[in-house]
Amino acid sequence: MKHPIISKIVGVNWLKLFFLGTILSFILFSALAADDYKPTLYNLTYPSYFGNRFSIPSDNPLTNEGIYLGRKLFYETRLSANRKISCASCHKQEKAFSDDRVGSIGVDGSVTERNSMAIVNLLWARKFFWDGRAIGLEQQAAIPLANPHEMGQSAALSAVILRKIKGYPYLFKHAFGDTAITADRIVKAIAQFERTLISADSPYDKYLRNEYSPSQIELEGMGLFMTAPQPGKGIRGANCAHCHGGEKSYLEMFHNNGLDSIYKDAGIQLLTGFETDHGRFKAPTLRNIALTAPYMHDGRFSSLEKVLDHYNGPLHPHHLSSFLKGSSNNEGGLTLGLTNKEKMAIVSFLHMLTDSSFVKNPAFSDPNKETN
Known part of the structure; x- marks a missing residue:
């Protein structure tokens, strides 16, 4: 015992x-x-003809968890000062992530001076905004958040707010390995989501995959789009691909396209100070262009037909990009000289760039509206 x-x-x-x-x-x-909270790498897929000329920051790899968090933040109105505006307010999925207003309305009720560019295939872009002032999507995401006339709230302040919202620490832990919510992580997550907004299933893409047979007028428009006019050889064209690219329909170029002699908005001259940069703006992607009216940096054209009427000339010559000078389908002509039938054909081709699956893809939609 x-x-x-x-x-x-x-x-x-x-x-x-x-x-x-x-x-x-x-x-x-x-x-x-x-x-268990180690993020899983996202399986990035895209057509081979888009090319591999892109870079993803080593400190912000694409992960499934980071992309979902970025998607949620993209639609989060609490990132704005008035709790009413999100990134999606000015970049609507049904409009190919552009805005159908000439200028978007910010938290203070003011209207932005420039039209909201479409967010599509940004993985291949390096400079963002009409004047290219942001280098990289992370920097791009931070600017409208803090702009007092857009969302009006810095990412740093948003981080403080999100820390108090149930669910966000959990999402940040899954995306980044711990529950820390920071300004840096907010813009990184949004950038991850935006890099996945790839549009590559339009009738034009299906044509490139031999899955779609264009109509005769679409083929004519495609030929005009891709071809530079050479009247001496009897070759007609609109040379749109010079600025907007061919298969990818995107080239990162900045041009003065003859809208005005003196621009109210001087474009990238505001950044460089060079007189030769007056009125130069980024040539946007033409993916889903039929959905992204109004057009130009200031939204002055309400239709594709009016855009083509502009390029058909005459263009304002002051600082006009050199390749546009003297480009004509008529020998010695001062205007592009497209016929009405040719303009209709080009518009028909541009409609081939509409990717209906992109604007309806549930992976890009507001996760707060998902039903269980």
Whole structure:
């Protein structure tokens, strides 16, 4: 029979061992649980003809968890000062992530001076906004957040707000490995989501895959789009691809396209200070262009037909990009000289760039509206 004092000592030791074992188990479980939050790499897919000329920052790889968080933040109105505006307010999915207003309305009720550009295939872009002032999507995401006439709230302040919202620490932990919510992580997550907004299933893409047979007028428009006019050789064209690209329908170029002699908005001259940069703006992608009216940096044209009427000339010559000078389907002509039938053909081709699956893709939609 055990001595009562010994039994008491042994009991105390067992109690200590129990608590010690519990603590060790908790530490071990926490360590294992931490591994569960390691983000999983996203399977990036795109057509080979888009090319591999892009870079993803090494400190912001594409992960499934980061992309989902970025998607949620893209639609999060609490990132704005008035709690009413999100990134999606000015970049609507049904409009190929552009805005159908000439200028978007900000938190202070003012209207932006420039039309909201479509967010599509940005993985291949390096400079953002009409004047290219942002280098990289992370920098691009931060600018409208802090702009007092857009969302009016810095990413740093948004981080403070999100820390108090149930669910966000969990999402940030899954995306970045721990629950820290920072300005840097907010813009990184949004950038991750935006890099996945790839449009590559339009009738034109299906044509390139031999899955679509264009109509005769679409083929005529495609030929005009891709061809520079050479009236001396009897070759007619509109040379649209010079600025807007061919298969990818995107080239990162900045041009003065003859809208005005003196621009109210001087374009990239505001950044460089060079007189020769007056009125130069980024040539936008033409993917889903039929959905992204109004057109130009100031939204002055309400239809594709009016855009073609502009390019058919005459163009304002002051600082006009050199390749547009003297480009004509008529020998010695001062205007492009497209016929009405040719303009209709080009518009028909541009409609071939509409990707209905892109604007309806549930992976790009507001996750807060998902039904369980």
